[in-house]
Amino acid sequence: MAHNNNFKNLSIDPTAVKMLKKAEKEEISIVWDRYENMKPQCRFGELGICCSICNMGPCRIKPLKDSAQKGICGADSDVIASRNLARRVAAGAAAHSDHGRDIAHTLLLAASGKASDYTTFDADKLISIAEELGIKCESLSINDIAANVAEIILGQFGSQSGEIIFAKRAPKKQIERWRSQGIMPRGIDREIVELLHRTHVGVDSDYKNIIYSGFKAAIADGWGGSMIATELSDILFGSPKPIRASANLGVLEEKMVNIIVHGHEPTLSAMVVKASKDEELNRLAKEKGAKGINVAGMCCTANEILMRQGLPVAGNFLQQELAVITGAVEVMVVDVQCIMPALSEIAKCYHTKLITTSDKAKFKDTEHISFDEENAIKTAKRIVKTAVENFQNRRKDLVNIPNEKMELVAGFTSENTFHFLGGRFRATYRPLNDAIISGRIRGVAGVVGCNNPKICHDYGHLTLVKELIRKDVLVIQTGCSAIASAKAGLLKPEAAFKYAGKGLREICEAVGIPPILHMGSCVDNSRILIACCEMVKEGGIGDDISQLPVAAAAPEAMSEKAVAISFYAVASGIFTVYSPQPNVLGSKNLLNLLCNELNKIFGASFAFEENPVKTAELIIDHIDSKRNALKLNPVMYEYEENIP
């Protein structure tokens, strides 16, 4: 192997190291091997200055002294790099929003009685959203309200004019900034389509204009598609409440039928969970010699079932192949997004059956059980039955489940979390704002995003969050980043004693929360936006999100969705450190726009930094400068230097 068997440089997760060794022994090539084989990666691509949009190309701008400083159409490095970046935003926004659309569609089917398996409406949340949408609820049944909500929300995707509804939740100053720049989104689909049009050959040739259009689509994602996915998932499956669970590959049970749900949409995973509790299937499992049926999650769908049902999490993005390599997974059932095409090959090395369920995501030579919401439980039972029947095919000699698993508390939302800070009887954001004003907490940072083999697995996330909580920054996390912290034991309330600074520790002790709050899947980054709105509304730390002592980071970003998320975070006034850089360094002007000029427009900008310790420094400096600008008290307790 090209990485010289030094697995500890690849991942700091002990289960990953064990499974890497197993993979090597069994001669299975996995993501890190493929990364090694891919080297050297094309440096033109890395700089973002190659363009294959039209058929005159492919073109590459020569970054060194050379005559080819323009593509065949005349696009220079600024135009090419910004078009490439903008297209990634469009794809990311499309992925989140299409997820949101699916949830809204399911809500409509459920409300009209066509998808009768989805029954657990969260009535409180439904009514509060319905009122926000201007529906008069008094004379309507719950189903009618849900149908009305779903129809209005579905209309948001195809809306051609006006402003998308949830974007109006943003603080006044953010909305003013967006309106004055002409980037207040009119409809979710419209902005994504328009962005793709603009980046077609010979349309938009001003890199700034292209990037602003990217922000428009990103706002339609964060304050549109993603927010819809979060809010309607809460209605359909219930709002999360703090809940105990466990994480890492050790959650797989040797004596049980193991099913891993992998992907993103809770419409599938929640039903698989339900089906796994079916008595008949459990009896069948016992007949086959298993003790029962164990469902665990992978990637963001894990977060969805973790937040709501407390189901175990098997791992994050880079562990999807490793889960199969344990040899103990009967079925890995997947829907959409972040599912490595490699899985179908690797599953064939074991008895594991990979089952695709979304008609949007089929794999070659892989069993496809089309999931339709109208027959949800029936389909889910069929999947679970396949798993149970596959248990007897398990090869005992190939089974090796790492024993590491970690307890955690998840299930925090923008509605419940900060209300805990205030206690049950005076549920407000006041205590959080007061804690920031008094300097007990320095600020709040959202650490989100994927895994990326370019960075040692989980090292980026863990190093960054440990640095932040040590310096009294309350950290909120979503997605694979939150799973990284969960596996390292940082989501236990006890973690506050070991890792948190003195001020943050006082808060955690008083309220009984972990120093890092797990807010859900990657669409649930919209919860972070809402939390920022609430902090502004509560007052005392700025009347604009960009004045708050908050920041965001994606230390191991990989997907196009992460680019879209970083775009809407910056557009919403949140300073964002992104790593590895999203192939933009080939254009000095674009880099200057992203890292400096945006400050004038949104009050926030990007930074690109691969070293997580330096990322923490950037975030601390940013939060401190915001504290100074607000003339807040100095931070109550200085952190000690020299502690790793």
Next chain:
Amino acid sequence: MSMKKIYLNLHKCLGCKSCEIACGVEHSSSKELFSAINEFPLPIKRVSVFSTVSHCIPVRCLHCEDALCLFACKSGAISKDESTGRIIIDSEKCIGCWTCIMVCPIGTIYIDETGKTAVKCDLCAEKEIPVCVLSCPTSALFYK
């Protein structure tokens, strides 16, 4: 005595020009891509990928056995390292007459960033294996 040379498997070159970038970066003052492309003056690469109807060819100094540049150099800046076979230009001695550029049959000698001296492939004197070889994604270039 090692007389290692860079060879090319003509059928493997895809014309990605990774060797060009790696060469320029190696001969920059920072030796790091993202800094190198922001240097002033921009670093000069010593290999160029050309294409024919059917093939791409990275062209760089062949360190000829009977090097014309070596014979042509008036100031004695160009010398041959007998132990390794490398043809080296000493920038201290080069007076910028460009005679070597005129006589080189394959055109692989370049004018440096400052415009004052001639530069060419030095087989990456500081490296065991030249960076163009290391950076080649298809192993079209190899060193032996």
